[in-house]
Amino acid sequence: MSKPPIALPEIFSQIPRHQILYPNPSPIHSLPTLTPRNPPHPQISIFAKREDQSAPLACAGNKYRKLEYIVPDILSATPLHHSHENHPNTTTPAGPATILVTEGAIQSNHTVQVAALARKLGLKALVLLSRGTGGGLRASQDPEAFLRTGNVQINRLLGAEVRILDENDPRASDAFPILEDLRAQGERPYWIPGGASIHPFGGLGYARAAFEIAEQETEMGLGGTGRFDFVFVACGSGSTVGGLIAGFRMLEARREEADRRIRPRRSVIGVLNSPTKPRSYHEERVLQFAQRASALIGLDSQRFISADDIKLEDRFVGSAYGVLDVETKEAAERMARMEALVLDPVYTAKVARGMLQWIQEEEIRQYARLHSLDKVNVLFIHTGGQAALSAYADVN
Template identity: 70%
Template structure:
């Protein structure tokens, strides 16, 4: 197992000046090889492939480490500001001005087994704030597919939210709060709280893409410490595409690095939900990437739709539903690499990545040797709620 690295990041000046609150460990989340994922024999016409995993599930001392903590690192300075700016719901037709004083309560939303809500609740504990979590019963298909629906609604991430002391409210399908939580935020203000709204997945927050733009620089720094063959870099980076800003941030960060070092790294976002068509997600990711790009010192037109690469072949039947093929991937990864995936995101990403590797989908790259990075974004705490299918 490689030693954890604490490598200084050489961020562009505009990026380095953006306020940032440390939630992650001072060392980089580790990258380690996955030798069992590479086929034992490779066709002479196929490039040599090496596969590594970046363990974002080992990135923070806070509960259930995962990708949302990176996003939250750039949101916390606004939360703690004397006049927080981005505290209102994204669908509020008349956004209010700044809060008069630092936030006292973090409010967010997600599906019943949302990883994001746990990370917001844990952050609230860290900051000495209250947390109010809205869980939407109608989001995704995990609850509908569960054999024991009562267990699904009290175990996994739901249980951890309660352990962390968050107030949890469950919204029925069709609840207006699912579209705009402004009335709830107004109620909290009337009761003397200063509520700060964090959108689901933190993606629609104006600063939501910065964490993974920074992660791109972390990956580039780790590449320099590794003995990668071929190009000496990760040529393809596979990551889940849910709410979209993890992919968008990586696209922006790697585009800035391309300008600085001339190296091209392709981000492959593996979609985990069939709710919307691929072109909807592509436009959404593009907007997140452009927004992050402008903040870190690029121009919006430096990024185009050609930089957004999504794969929708592994979504399964619904968001939050573990299909048979992804379940098999989860079990293979556990029994060959000793690495546990989650049932909603990383099992589908790993399935997609393994398909690319085994079916020779890198052959058109023109490279003789290819380095692949799989970003493990966490989420294993949800496994308890899926005990009836795993």
């Protein structure tokens, strides 16, 4: 039986959304085996929100939640946000999109979810995969297998056209010529940037997810503050983290002032998965995404969203994006063997490693002492991606 719709503020509820997810929220599961036994004060309880079980389409994960707010524009007779970010002033197409075009690393989860969505909408899909993004291909002992298994194989199974671009191909950093070729062939391409983050609506899905989590908190009876005090999630392109921050801040802004003094804020910890850019770059990017999403949903972004809200963890990025280092592999094995929770090698395994390290350290306990708590609730957001595992079969 489906639950009633998530209760959103009026402005937020009026933003068009095309349902891709299941009617019911993605489940939140307790992870009791990982929870420290005979713990020192405070008790730390760990939970997982299963975004990998959120949708009926192929390889469910966090991108479907983002795409729900992009589909109305895709299907519009006059799409507004179809063009490449480097060339925003192209002519508005004379009708809805006929083909979705997106990009990513060789084992991109995002591209699979865009390809699956295209098939569901009756559209074509073109997936551009770059050999030069990250280090997964270079680290592989069997590069040819890496190029044909995992998410690459699923993209092709879904009927997407897959083009693998060389590192020095200028189209790997600017796909505008490819979009122009498609237009010349009579297609109406809709460009979805990698991760869907820099799309104007990229943060809305996870702003909505914050309201979903808040309703689940109420139903669960968590104890302690009655909410998840720390939320750990991957930070790649950044709008998942930014959207969550915007949504949680709106929830807090709607509470009475006295309640805000009694109940501390949730901390969203974005665990970075790539050392390519410094943490400061990602902090600024996430702040922009959070402020953009908050403005769209009716929250005063200058008043309620600041740099202090952005908490990113960069100690577990490893040697390169897409490379599964020994410590991260051990964290993934621990999650699988203790909780039968299978993670992906690029994002969620690094998040798990970061979360497990935080649980051993002092900050969570300091938070409990500051707020006189006997219990702290920790949420790990599983954003999917397990389909990439077969491409990493040669990792020792």
